[in-house]
Each structure stands twice: as structure tokens, then as C-alpha cells.
Amino acid sequence: MTHLVPLVAGMLIGLGTFFFFTGTLGLLRMPDVYTRLHVAAKADSLGAGLWLIGLAMISGSWAIGLKLLVLTLFVWITGPTAAHCMARAAYRAGVRPGHGIGLTHDPRAAKGTE
Amino acid sequence: MTAMTAFIWAMLLVLLALVVLCLYRAAFGPSVADRMVAINVIGTKTVILVVGVSIASRQLYYVDIALVYGLIGFVATVGVASYLERIGGEEADRS
Numbered sequence: 001m002t003h004l005v006p007l008v009a010g011m012l013i014g015l016g017t018f019f020f021f022t023g024t025l026g027l028l029r030m031p032d033v034y035t036r037l038h039v040a041a042k043a044d045s046l047g048a049g050l051w052l053i054g055l056a057m058i059s060g061s062w063a064i065g066l067k068l069l070v071l072t073l074f075v076w077i078t079g080p081t082a083a084h085c086m087a088r089a090a091y092r093a094g095v096r097p098g099h100g101i102g103l104t105h106d107p108r109a110a111k112g113t114e
Numbered sequence: 115m116t117a118m119t120a121f122i123w124a125m126l127l128v129l130l131a132l133v134v135l136c137l138y139r140a141a142f143g144p145s146v147a148d149r150m151v152a153i154n155v156i157g158t159k160t161v162i163l164v165v166g167v168s169i170a171s172r173q174l175y176y177v178d179i180a181l182v183y184g185l186i187g188f189v190a191t192v193g194v195a196s197y198l199e200r201i202g203g204e205e206a207d208r209s
Contacts, residue, residue, distance in 0.1 A: 006118050017125045020159065024132045027139050027155060033147045036139075040151055044158045051162045055169045058118060064174050068165065071181055075158065078188040082154055082195075089195035090147035093202040 005057055012054030019047035033090050034097050041083035048075045122170040126163060133159050150194055157187035 023043025030036045049072050056068035091097075133156055140152035161184045168176030 010118065010121055013122065013125050016162075017128050020129060020132055020162075023155065024135050027136060027152060033145060033151065036148065037151050040155045044155055048158055048162055052165065055122075055165055059169055059174070061174065064169075064177055067177050067181070071161070071165070071177070071184065074181070074184060075161070078184065079158065082188055082191040085192050085195040086147065086150055086154065089150075089199040090145075092199045093147070095145060095147055 009054040009057040012050045012057070016047045016050030016054065019043045019050065023047060032097065033095050034087060037083055037087055037090075041079055045076055045079045048072070048079070119170050122166055126166045126170070129159055129163055129166070133163075146198055150191070150198065154187070154191050157183075157191070161187070 020043065023040050026039025026043065027036050030039055052068050052072040052075070056065040056072075059065045059068060136152050136156050136159070140149050140156065143149045143152060161180045164176055164180040164183060168174060168180065
């Protein structure tokens, strides 16, 4: 049973790296600030959580493992909060959603593209 | 070096390459908000890098440094967002 722990931890770390790669791809390829923020915030929360839980499983110490779980909770609380702050700041600073994409059906955004 | 440690080092190198890719958006992002998003993503990846190096090299006190780095990154993101919200203006929407 004990030999399964590094295997599961390695799978979690690999999945976390995959989600970080997905977030980076979205950050580079998405057409808008809000879509980039959407992809980056979600993929980062999932990738960081998987990485930290995987590392906590192989840390070999209860104190470090609990500290890593606390760090996981911290990342899961602050990540969406920071994303919300950035989206609100971008919207109030005048970045129009869907500006220059031509895919939006929001009439306020379509008015902004004229 | 066990196989697990080598695997963690390899995954950390992949994360480092992803940080370099994120730097493109931080350097050439068309608007200020794009740079802010990219720097937030780099901050999250840096926390994971510090924790991963700490576990892989068995220097376990670096975990505290990662915790403090995450805290500072969150406060910095909220501060920069509040500043962008206050100045606003034309140069925020240069996309």
C-alpha cells in the first residue's frame, strides 16, 4: 500500500503541470483580456492545487504536509479574489469586453467597436 | 537521486519553460491588464517552483518563503488592480 503513494503523487504533479500548460496556452492564444483572465485563473488554481497536494503526499513530514495544505487553501482563496479584482479593474479602466474580436453579441460591447 | 526526485526536477523545468512563455505576454501584452494577468500567473508558478525545489532538494524551510511570496504576490496584485482602476483612461484599452 505504501508504494502507491509516490505513484499517486507523481500522477497529481503531472496533471498539475498539464493544467499549468493549458493555462499558459490560453494566456498566449486567447483574444481578449477577460478570456485570458478566465483561462489563467482557473487553470492556475487547479494546477497549483494538484501540485501542492502531490508534493504534500511525498514531503515525508506531517508539519510540512500540513503547511502545504494550508498553502493550497491560501492559493484557492486568493486566486479567484485576485482574478475578480483584475477583471473589475480592467472593466472600470475602460477595457471593453470582446473589443476587436467580432464574436460578441453584447450590444454595449458592439457599440464600443465603432 | 531517486526516480521521484528526478521526476519533480523534470516537471519543475517544464514549469520554468512555461514561465518564460508567460513572459511574452507580460512584455508585449497589448494592454496594461494583459501584463497584470501574466504577472499574476508568473507569481503562482513561482510559488510552485519554490515549493518544488524545497521538496526535491530536501531543504524544507523554503516552504515558508513560498507562503510569504504568495501573500506578497496577492497584495501586489490587488494593489496594482486598484491603481489601474483609479487611473483608467485611454492607454488601458490598447488592444
